[in-house]
Amino acid sequence: MKTAYCFDLDGTITRDEILPVLAREIGLFEEIGALTEATIKGLIPFRKSFLLRCRLLAEIPVSRVQEIIHEQVRLYDDVVAFIQEHRKDCFVITGNIGAWVDPLLRKLDCRVFTSEAEVENDRLKSVTTVLDKGQAIQSIRSEYDRLVAIGDGMGDVPMFEHAHLRVAFGATHEPIQTLVQLSDYVVFHEASLCRLLKTL
Amino acid sequence: MSTVKNVVICAAGLGSRLELNMPKCLVEIGGRRLIEYQLDLLRDFENIHIVVGFMEEEVMKCVKRIRKDVVFVRNPDYRTTSNSHSLNLGARGFSEGYLTLDGDILIEEDEFKRFMAKANPRETLIGITESKTEDAVYVDFDPATGVIRDFRRSPKTAYEWTGIAVIAGIEIRPEVGYVFKNLERYLPLKAARVHCFEIDTPEDLNLALQHFKPAGGG
Structure with a gap:
């Protein structure tokens, strides 16, 4: 059976939520952290919150954003290793901006879906597409017999709705209840996540 | 240590016959919950799947405090499905x-070690105990050959039958109902x-409260 593994990025592959880490650079860690948390819990719609956070973070040069992500965002090493070992069948499906997370995604070396933005003179000018995770996962459906989705927040619900097997991953945050209710598995540790994915 | 690495604990059910507003795995005996005793016995096992259903949040919260790397398998249909369904998922x-x-199930540590010493991941081994529970599934056990020839209600x-087994090469069909029927x-x-x-x-x-001896005599 040909299986695709579709990972959320923030809090699933990375130990840290990326936007709050970036916000530290401009002294808005607490503010963006609170917005991010409320978004993960589904208290604020993802699209609105994301556009607002991008606007606040747009003053940081894109090259500096990439540097911060490289230097400060910690990864789940076991998850990264799993993706690298199964790179042909792994996908990162993230609402994050491609131009920001590109170097990190290149390291993972798998296929990716991201939100897109217009960049001018090393600055984010505007967000042109906010990724619809449901559409993204549907677009690979015909290539596979089975889609496995792994995520933690409200933004992953559309991806879970179209997957065959769903894993709520609560290593960074407690996974939200809506997602848990849609899940087949709930795991809280990266080693058990990878062990599970290898047995599925 | 046993060569069996994988474990499935079926803990999704309602436990209505116990008349307590909690899943049976959260019942306390001697100040500890049943699931705590089980996780203690299973501390050397690499891969533990716990099938959850009734009050799943409470079960996950309790287990996570003891061991973080458990895989929780959800059986949202726990009200209408049997243990075979849970075991099949798990x-x-x-x-x-x-x-x-x-x-x-509450097992004394020495007993569990003795049982696991006889087990291996390539052969099914059924756990049996002296008949004592209400509503038991009895087994026709032949001590001479060490095999059971029949399961029966009377x-x-x-x-x-204890509900403890090492299962190898046996397909657990969810539609069959009870695990022993499989x-x-x-x-x-x-x-x-x-x-x-x-x-x-x-x-x-009550019987367990009177007779169970926790490890270390505590």
Whole structure:
């Protein structure tokens, strides 16, 4: 059976939520952290919150954003290793901006879906597409017999709705209840996540 | 240590016969919950799947405090499905034999070690105990050959099925109902005695409270 593994990025592959880490650079860690948390819990719609956070973070040069992500965002090493070992069948499906997370995604070396933005003179000018995770996962459906989705927040619900097997991953945050209710598995540790994915 | 690496604990059920507003795995005996005793026994096992349903949040919260790397398998249909359904979900993907136990079982540590010493991941081994619970599934056990030849509700025999087994090469079909009904198709099966308490009713709980000896005599 040909299986695709579709990972959320923030809090699933990375130990840290990326936007709050970036916000530290401009002294808005607490503010963006609170917005991010409320978004993960589904208290604020993802699209609105994301556009607002991008606007606040747009003053940081894109090259500096990439540097911060490289230097400060910690990864789940076991998850990264799993993706690298199964790179042909792994996908990162993230609402994050491609131009920001590109170097990190290149390291993972798998296929990716991201939100897109217009960049001018090393600055984010505007967000042109906010990724619809449901559409993204549907677009690979015909290539596979089975889609496995792994995520933690409200933004992953559309991806879970179209997957065959769903894993709520609560290593960074407690996974939200809506997602848990849609899940087949709930795991809280990266080693058990990878062990599970290898047995599925 | 046992060569069996994978474990499925079936802890999704309502446990209505116990008349307590909690899943049976969260019932306290001697100040500890049943699931705490089980996770303690299973501390050296690499891969533990716990099938959750009724009050799943509470079960996950309790387990996480003890052991973080458990895989929780959700059975949202726990009200209308049997243990076979839970076990089928919990063991999905396992390529070799696994230990299974129900979440309402209390086992003394030495007994468990003796049972696991006889087990391996390539051969099914059924756990049986002296008949003592209400509503038991009795087994026709032949001590000479160490195999069971039959499972039955009556007449009573000296031993009953415990809900503990190492299962290898046996397909657990969810539609079959009880786990022992799945095992029946493969009889005769090797069995070993394991002294334990199954907590189904208030009487079972009283019996366990009177006789269970936790490790270290505490």
